[in-house]
Amino acid sequence: MGTEHTGRPMPDGPSGTVAWWRAMKAFPGNHQRWTSFLAGVLVGVLVVVLVGFLRPLLSDSSWEDGELVLLSGKDESAGGQRQELIEEWNHLHPDHPARIEEVTNIADAQHSEMLARAGGDGDPVDVLNLDVAWIPEFAEGDLLREYPESRADRGAFLDGPLETCEYDGKLWALPFNTDAALLYRRSDLAPRVPSSWTSMLAAIANVLEGRPKPGTVPEAGFVTQLQGYEGLTVNALEAVWSAGGEIVDDDGDVHVDSRQARDGLRQLVDGVHSDPRQILPASLDFSEQPSTSAFRAGRALFMRNWPLAYRTLDVPAEPGTRPVEFAVSPLPWPSVLGGQNLAVAKRSSHPRAAEALIEFLTNDRSQQLLFERGGLAATRRVVYEDTRIKQVYPYADELLKAIELARLRPRSPHYALFSEVLQTEVHAMLISGSGPPADLGDRLRAALRGKRR
Structure with missing residues (x-):
């Protein structure tokens, strides 16, 4: 089920077209005539392909003139692929030029700034790149x-990512990129x-209590993100x-007082305070990147993290060393479905042009480039069927499974307050080793109504 990977570098060679062109350049004979002929063939093919591809995107009279502003958090794609697409547009x-205006990448501050700008503070924006959990609130x-x-x-879109674009029976956005957590494991252990x-706990016990080779025993079984933020x-x-x-x-009904819910939260608490350590205690201060660094350093046997961690783990930590031996698979339980959606701001004075920009950024080709070159999980199924994608990302099939099994966070306009209350209480439980407070259910119900209890 898992995709084994032991530090083999990801393919970065030329695509089939480029490799073919290079081979033909070396063809013996009249080099100049071959070059001219093949160049003409390639140009002809490209014109046919591009005209067919671009025809739906060519400007029409309904597009409003003027610059389009896309408000977004930091571009985490490799090589700034979002900006590359904007430049192509x-x-x-x-x-109808467009530019990306970035806000802070700190989740809570980003949420506040997005709300303020969409509500009228500062210069108007046309397109909002929103966390999937924020769509109900903004709608x-x-x-x-x-x-x-x-x-x-x-x-064309995967069901889950498209569902995050809906609220109250209406469509408010299109999916830009998606995300589902993966289970990373030390494949050598x-x-x-x-x-x-x-x-998973049985596998952890087998390693931590067994007798592996000296120097291979990790500090704990599992590392994840338990800092007091959205990751928690x-x-x-x-x-x-x-x-x-x-x-x-x-x-929308709260069931945190059920036995199963309390058992699930107790797993986290017990894992941090167990001996030997099931969960690395440092996870209480970890977000995504520190978790990746800890796993890369051999401090944990398993890690829960997003797909972006893969490209960090797939290269040596130090020159001349081998990458950590690891494999990935979907979590053995449902992941939260992550990602971002593109929506047209109500205050936009270029709504039709903004829709066209969104359709350009979410079409098959753009999704292919964002995934293949940038590492951002595509929202269109056809991308996962591409041979090149499977070469560059050996875990692509596992990621697709994880996305299809993933679940949405509570669909509430007051999700931000709900998350704040939940993460505050759970973090206190993790530090103290206690169970859920008796009034947690009431507090979460109040938060979903937009009230602090």
């Missing part, structure tokens, strides 16, 4: 324009993929799901 549409707050169903191309939290909310939800429980069900 600008080359194709000089009368309910009348900060977004409803997206035209006729332009959604629903059949844990060759088998665990099927549950319990089987995600981990709490996943822990409860792993125990068969719910914190909030699909109807």
Whole structure:
């Protein structure tokens, strides 16, 4: 089930077209005539392909003139691929140029700044790149324009990412990139993929209490993100799901007082305070990058993290050394579905042009480039079927499985307050070693109504 990987570098050679062109340049005979002929063939093919591809995106009279502003957090793609796409758009549409305006990448501050700008503070924006959990809040707050169903191309997108674009029976955005957590494991010490939290703990006990080679014993079994931020909310939800429980069900009802939910939260608490350590205690101060560094340094046997960690682990920590031996698989329980969606701001004075920009950034080709070159998980199924993608990212099939199994966070306009309350209480539990407070359910119900209890 898992995809084994032991430090083999990802393919970065030329695509088939480029490799063919290089080979033909070396063809014996009249080099100049071959070069001219092949150049003409390639140009002809490219013209046919590009005309067919670009025809739906060519400017039309309904597009409003003027610069388009896309408000976004930091571009975490390798090589700044989002900016590359914007520059390509600008080359194709000089009368409708676009630029990315970045806000802070700290989740809570980013949320506040996005809300303020969408609500009228500062210069107006046209497109908002929103965390998938924020769509209900921005839609309910009348900060977004409803997206035209006729332009959604629903059949091309993965179901989960597209569902995050909906709220109250309406479509508000298109999926830009998606995310689902993966289970990374030291394949040299844990060759088998665990099927549950319990089987993962058994594998941890086997290594920590066994007699492996000297110097190979990790400090703990599992490293994850338990710092007091959104990552802790995600981990709490996943822990409860792993125990068969719910914190909030699909109807918005809170069930954190159920036995299964309390068992799931107890797993996290017990894991941090167990001996030997099931969960690396330093996880209480970890976000994504420190978790990756700890796993890379051999401090943990398993790691829960997003796909972006793969490209860090796949290269040596130091020149002349080998990368850590690892393999990836979907979590043995549902992951929270992450990602970002592109929506047209209600205050935009270029709504039709903004829709066209969104459709350009989310089409098949753009999604292919964002994944292949940038490492951002695609929202369109066809990308995962591409041979090149599977060469560059050997875990692509595992990631697709994880995305299809992933679940949405509570769909509430007051999700930010809900998350704040949950992560505050769970972090206190992790530090003290105690169980959930008696009033946690009431506090979460109040938060989902937008109130602090």
